[in-house]
Amino acid sequence: MLELSRYDGRHRLTGSVYLSIAMSLLAVVVIWIYPSFSGSFEDVDEEFLQAYPEGVIQLFDIRTMASLEGFLAFELYIFGWTILLGLYLAYLAAGTVASDVERGRMDILLSMPISRARMVAEKFASLAVPIVVVNVITPLVIYAAAALIDEPISAADLAAVHLLSIPYLFACAGIGLVASVVVDRTSIAQRIALGITFGLFMLESLLSGTEYEAIGAIAPMRYFDPNEILLDGTYDLVGAGVLVAVTVGLLVVAQLWFSRTDID
Structure with missing residues (x-):
């Protein structure tokens, strides 16, 4: 059972470790530079945020820079996790089936x-x-790293933001999987997956707070909010359930499509 999963999983392990090192280094850099700015943020946090264009504030959902949690939410989790890692998983998933078809395997x-x-x-x-x-x-x-700079972070909230990011990343990967079975050329499938995933992020960010906000409900990003977890200590389990349902739905669509596709 699960022979293909074990085989592919073993071959992804080394790359996964490198990915973890890269994201960890990004996190360390963010945490390391925070003390240099924290004193300024405490006094002029609102004025500092007002210096950002309104579109940037809305796009990245910047709420505060005066705490390590707020700084991490913006610098690491919105940009690094929601955008970069989400795009990476969509890109990676887009090659799961298409690459085997394209290479004749x-x-x-x-x-x-x-x-x-x-x-x-x-x-x-x-x-x-x-x-x-x-x-x-x-x-x-x-x-x-947070403990080393004497800015301890809640272990429960930190664990929650990573646990709740798992269904979000699987949903992004589901987008890539559908692209991988619809298109049998890897490079095209990957570009489609990246475009759709980033497009959904832009859709949710730009429509938030407008009369068209309901349209953004199709974006996985709506159901994973690092700010809500790290700053408010609120865990959106319903949103996580929605992401699980979206992932299952995308998987079923990919299975049905591939089951009916002729492979040349």
Whole structure:
């Protein structure tokens, strides 16, 4: 059982460790520079934010820079986690099926006693390796680094933001998976996945607070809010459930599409 998932997962492990190191280094840099600015933020936080263009404040949902949690929410979690990591998972997922089709390996895989639907599911499941590894290693580094600069961060909130990012990242990966079965050229599937994922982020950010805000409900980003977790200590479990449902829906769509697709 799960032979394809184990095989692909093993091959993703090294890259997942490198990804975790990269995100951890980004987190350390953000935490390291925070003390240089924290004194200024405490006195002029509102004036400092007013210096940013309104579009930037809305796009990145910047609420405060006067605390390490607020600084991390903006510099690391909105930009690094929601945008960069979400795009990376969509990009990675877009190559799961399309690359095998493009390189002629899919015929070999389908000659095995395994259904197309199961093959797609196992390919998708292997993405749990980078998603879990980066969400285990990075928070440990963040917690230790925050303690070193004498700005302790809530372990519960830190754990929550990473746990709740897992369904968000799987939803982004689901977008890439659908692109991977719809298009059999890897580079095109990856560009489509990146475009859709980033487009959804822009849609949610720019429509927030407008009369068209309801349209943004289709974006996974609506259901993962690092500010809400780190600053308010509020955990949106309903939003996490929505992301799980979205991921399952995207997986089913990918399975149905691939089951009915002719492979040349």
